[in-house]
Amino acid sequence: MELFDDLDPARAWLAAFVGGIVVTVAAAVAFPQRVADGFLWRYFWGPVDADAHGATCAVRSGGTTERLYSQSACRAADGIVAEPGYTIVSTVAYAVVLVFMLVGVLLLLRKLEIEMSPEFYFALFPFMLLGGALRVVEDVNATFLASGMDTFIPYPEVALIISPFIYFVMFGFTLAALVATVSLDRRGALERFEPALGAAGAVALLATFGVLAYASATREIIAFNPLFLALVVVGATVIAALFWAVSERYAPVINEGTGRMGILVVWGHSVDGIANVLSLDWGPELVGQSYGSKHVVNRATVRITEATYEFLGYGGLEETIGSAWPFLLLKVVAAVAVVWVFDEQIFDESPRYAYLLLIAILAVGLGPGTRDTLRATLGI
Structure with a gap:
């Protein structure tokens, strides 16, 4: 003992x-x-x-x-x-690795004695968008390769921005930015480290957007569909705003623990849900291209919905209202449930663990959602 x-x-x-x-x-x-x-x-x-x-x-x-x-x-x-994408085995393995890495981050935060706060949570928001955007750089790379064009990044180096390796790349970059900004803060060079941390992620994100914009402007095979981007962003914002307004008026207990951080959780998962619905069901109409799902839960949701249509004798509904929309409902309900579960007691008893888990929950929705949104926006 x-x-x-x-x-x-x-x-x-x-x-x-x-x-x-x-x-x-x-x-x-x-x-x-x-x-x-x-x-x-x-x-x-x-x-x-x-x-x-x-x-x-x-x-x-x-x-x-x-x-x-x-x-x-x-x-x-x-x-x-x-085949490209995820299987049940890889999904479970990634989940185990994620939990293990979260424990490591939690231990590191304790060693560094970093104070967890909503400001820290929001400072990591650009990093979550960055992970999805980097995956789209690889998608552009693959599109160039399939068309016989020179790629941005050669193989196997490009594997660094493909799952699962991109998780380690993003973990390393975020960790380096965190350690650097905390170090500057404790030396008195910064008043607080959170704004500088968020700025580091934002700069990297803008640079990635610049690469994607350059590809769209200089290569005919890379399109630009602003309508898709607008539908996702506006739709997710409306859902998040409705969640906040309704919950604050009729069930404020839902937000007692997370406060305004909960809005971002619902927004991030709504981005993922809306991007999937629009690309899977309405891709040809919106961007002139069909898409398929790589995620186990999404594929299962679509199959169950289509089977339900057939069972009820309404097979035509698939063409009328699509079959991916229950995934959006599932994402929103799950996000609201998570916000509700994270009450004040969780944050009081173990604030580092609570914040870290909430960050991970947002990242697993916003990362794929960002990728799906940008892919369809670029028509790839």
Whole structure:
């Protein structure tokens, strides 16, 4: 018992992190076909490879990788097939890694003795948008590659802005900005570190937007559909405003813990929901292109809705009102529920954990929502 009492949680986390990497690498080397190809490549690197090359799938066989560009070729392929996007296995794995990394961040915040506040929460908002915007840079890259044009970023370096590696890139960049601004604050160079932290994220975000704007202005295959962008932003803003007005008047208890931070949670997840509905159901009408979902929950929601239409004998509703709209309802309801759960007691008992978890909840909605919105805005 004394051994565990004296154990430094931060060192234990670091040991677990290094140990996990060592065990994974050792297993991949010892069992290349089952672990390296059958698990790591199939669920993690393979989807990244296919995504980076704009392929329908990537096939691993005999130690070599082949990219295929049609569903029929992928179905007929002999080997381990990986498609861009997420699977149940990768989704669960990412969730576990996310929780583990959140614990690490929590321990770091304790070491740095950083005071959690709404200002800190809002300062991280540009970083959440940045993650999604960087993914769109990779989407532009893949579009250039598919058209035989020179890419912005070569392969495999482009993998750094593809899931799951972009999570580590964003984690490292955000952590570096946080440590730098906190250091300047404690040296007296800044009155508070939060504005400088937010500014660092905003500068990186504007630079990324500049790259996307340049691609749209100089390449004919990259379009610009401002109507889609406006519909998403205005729609999410209206939903968030209605949430705040109705909850403050009829159920103010919902916002007692989060205050105005809850507005951003609902707004971020509404962006994700609206972007999915518009792109999946109305992509051809709004941007001249059809889209498919890469997320497990979204795909399941669409399938269930279509099956419900058929069961009720209203198959025509799919063309009239679409089949992705329940995903928006699910996102909004889940966001409001989260805001309600984060009451004053949670923030009083463990403020660092509460703020960190709330940030993560916003990021998992706003990141994909930003990507989906910008992709459709650029017509890719």
